[in-house]
Amino acid sequence: MTQIDFSGVFPAMVTPFTENNEIDTETLREDAQRLEKAGVDGLVPMGSTGESATLSHAEHVEVVEAVVDAVEDVPVIAGTGSNNTAEALDLSQQAADAGADALLLISPYYNKPEPQGMYEHYEEIADTVDLPQIIYNVPSRTGRNIAVDTAVELADHPNIAGYKAASGDLNRISEVIERTRGKDFSILSGDDGMTLPILAAGGDGAISVVANVEPERACAMVGAALEGDYEFARAIHHELGPLTRQLFVETNPIPVKAAMAMRGYAPERIRSPLTELSEEHREELQARLDELDSDLAEAEATTE
Helix, strand or coil: CCCCCCCEEEEECCCCECCCCCECHHHHHHHHHHHHHHCCCCEECCCHHHCHHHCCHHHHHHHHHHHHHHCCCCCEEEECCCCCHHHHHHHHHHHHHCCCCEEEEECCCCCCCCHHHHHHHHHHHHHHCCCCEEEEECHHHHCCCCCHHHHHHHCCCCCEEEEEECCCCHHHHHHHHHHHCCCCCEEEECCHHHHHHHHHCCCCEEEECHHHCCHHHHHHHHHHHHCCCHHHHHHHHHHHHHHHHHCCCCCCCHHHHHHHHHHCCCCCCCCCCCCCCCHHHHHHHHHHHHHHHHHHHHHHHHHC
8 A cells, every 4th residue: 555645735626517517527637737736735536525425426436537637746535435334435446446546534424323333434444445544524514523532443544544623623633633643644634724723733734625725825834834833824824714714604615616716717616406605705705815816916026
């Protein structure tokens, strides 16, 4: 199994669609290349931000293949989770065959397994698919936390390489960090607003939504924090704060798709039952993007 450095910034990619509601593979490839050029440390297609819940298995594979084919030097971490262990295993095997370098596995949603069921779910996939795997705790979407004891026990599995933390509970996240120190196990923020606090607690990076829109700033913030320059990291954290908050005024990925369309990166089209960003939030989102563009222009003018 290839070892991957799971530190830094890993954008949770959106999935662009054509006017016929099919995957826009050309735009997807261009977006992957844009993000790689911006300096990100890896790419994560087919997570929640990629609207994985509304794509067929064949479309999952199509997206992963397109991103793998588009990039040269960064790992591709494919979202392959499900609340059905057999389905998650099948998706994981297909992603591996498509060339993914690692897997991101959301915890089983809706059916709310007990800790033993949660452990066995992840263990079966890790035993079967020989790729590094990141377990993903996001109880706001799944209805169930991954117990800290379960996460710590799973960290001993050679194929389970990390934990995406999106519980919003810094105490829980800090305990996972504390109890997995010394293990080959990375903790990645799954909540842009909490990335800096998680890094300060000993985290390793972020699977980020805001990095789709501001990859250079996200990389600068995380890189500074990892190097111990928290003064600079805090400055960027606060600079990005208004945009980060605006990207979650409606269900992700509704706002980030609108932001990317405003920047000209990808069409805003989104699959039902999600809808495009409401008019009441558009002006504020555009204002936040304009502020960041203005700040960048001023900084470039100062250095000339």
